[in-house]
Amino acid sequence: MKFFPAQKLFSIFSNDMAIDLGTANTVVYVRNKGILLNEPSVVAVDANTNKVLAAGKQAKEMLGKTPENIIACRPMRDGVIANFKLTESMLRHFIRIIHNDRRTLIRPRMIIGVPSGITQVEKRAVEDSAKQAGAREVYTIMEPMAAAIGAGLPVQDPCGNMVVDIGGGTTEVAVISLKSVVFCRSVRVGGDEMDRAIVNYVKRKYNLLIGERTAERIKIDVGAALLDVNEEKQSIDVKGRDLITGVPKTVTLTSSEVNEALLEIVASIIEVVRVALENTPPELSSDLVDKGIMMAGGGSLLRGLDRLISKETGLPVQVAKDPLFCVVNGAGKVLEELDFFKDTLMSV
Numbered sequence: 411m412k413f414f415p416a417q418k419l420f421s422i423f424s425n426d427m428a429i430d431l432g433t434a435n436t437v438v439y440v441r442n443k444g445i446l447l448n449e450p451s452v453v454a455v456d457a458n459t460n461k462v463l464a465a466g467k468q469a470k471e472m473l474g475k476t477p478e479n480i481i482a483c484r485p486m487r488d489g490v491i492a493n494f495k496l497t498e499s500m501l502r503h504f505i506r507i508i509h510n511d512r513r514t515l516i517r518p519r520m521i522i523g524v525p526s527g528i529t530q531v532e533k534r535a536v537e538d539s540a541k542q543a544g545a546r547e548v549y550t551i552m553e554p555m556a557a558a559i560g561a562g563l564p565v566q567d568p569c570g571n572m573v574v575d576i577g578g579g580t581t582e583v584a585v586i587s588l589k590s591v592v593f594c595r596s597v598r599v600g601g602d603e604m605d606r607a608i609v610n611y612v613k614r615k616y617n618l619l620i621g622e623r624t625a626e627r628i629k630i631d632v633g634a635a636l637l638d639v640n641e642e643k644q645s646i647d648v649k650g651r652d653l654i655t656g657v658p659k660t661v662t663l664t665s666s667e668v669n670e671a672l673l674e675i676v677a678s679i680i681e682v683v684r685v686a687l688e689n690t691p692p693e694l695s696s697d698l699v700d701k702g703i704m705m706a707g708g709g710s711l712l713r714g715l716d717r718l719i720s721k722e723t724g725l726p727v728q729v730a731k732d733p734l735f736c737v738v739n740g741a742g743k744v745l746e747e748l749d750f751f752k753d754t755l756m757s758v
């Protein structure tokens with residue numbers, strides 16, 4: 411693309427951002443540049459001074475392993491801000507990383523993805539924390555809308571587009587037509603809840619206490635919503651603390667055990683998809699028969715979940731390319747083509 415001088419100047423100074431402030435991961439897209447940051451939504455602070463010691467991957471390493479004077483935590487829960495001060499510190503830290511610690515001339519405008527079921531108070535908290543972290547203006551977009559745009563669905567067409575975004579804290583299902591959300595439903599169930607289900611299963615069955623990070627690894631390595639014959643035999647060695655003897659021990663978990671642990675969560679995800687389908691106006695429903703369902707979010711990578719949803723609904727199901735980046739890519743596209751996509755932003 412050929413730049414005119416004025417535009418070139420603008421692109422140097424403009425650092426407008428699209429942000430997916432997720433329960434599990436924060437991803438930042440900078441206008442004209444693309445994704446510049448992808449970090450776990452975790453922050454570690456000094457318990458006495460509240461000074462940020464680490465954020466992102468480095469802080470995630472510390473989860474559950476900190477001495478008393480350090481607090482490492484995830485400031486977002488169920489897709490929304492659980493701790494305002496820490497969210498703001500984390501965001502400020504990330505923005506500083508993007509700016510390479512340099513001062514910038516213009517405070518950025520930000521488009522932030524928020525869950526569709528967000529309350530006014532929760533939305534306000536997101537806007538305020540972004541402003542405190544340095545934003546000049548803050549716009550919000552519903553996450554499933556951003557996910558649909560990021561997944562490449564033709565949201566502007568007069569036809570039904572269904573997207574299922576399974577994140578760490580929430581699962582959101584939306585039907586979109588003509589740049590508007592026609593129906594959406596969200597449940598506060600997602601990848602985190604899967605991790606907790608694995609922790610509980612291992613505790614019940616083996617009297618073994620494991621951490622949520624270990625559970626996440628189990629889920630990603632051998633977890634599945636639907637098993638095929640070869641996968642049933644997969645297994646993983648899991649280390650934790652024996653609840654009876656109190657000493658560390660190792661057990662071997664099979665893929666079918668993990669599948670059993672995840673059954674209930676998977677069922678609630680399918681239930682919300684079913685509710686959305688039942689509530690879709692008939693003209694749009696008929697579009698879904700051919701176009702099917704697009705899945706996004708990290709949780710959509712759970713093995714066999716796409717096949718299971720397809721089996722349960724009878725519709726074609728596809729996992730988006732780069733599912734963890736759909737929301738940020740969609741919000742980024744809105745930022746780049748603001749005129750065309752402005753009606754997809756949430757009104758104040």
Ligand SMILES: Nc1ncnc2c1ncn2[C@@H]1O[C@H](COP(=O)(O)OP(=O)(O)OP(=O)(O)O)[C@@H](O)[C@H]1O
Nearest residue numbers: 432433434435489577578579580601707708709711
């Ligand atoms: N291969 C995989 N299999 C199963 N789950 C996965 C896989 N990769 C990532 N995940 C899970 O995806 C979740 C993170 O997804 P994502 O980044 O989309 O969530 P988020 O946007 O931060 O959360 P939310 O949208 O709920 O606020 C985590 O729970 C993670 O364990």
Ligand SMILES: [Mg+2]
Nearest residue numbers: 432577707737
């Ligand atoms: Mg998300």
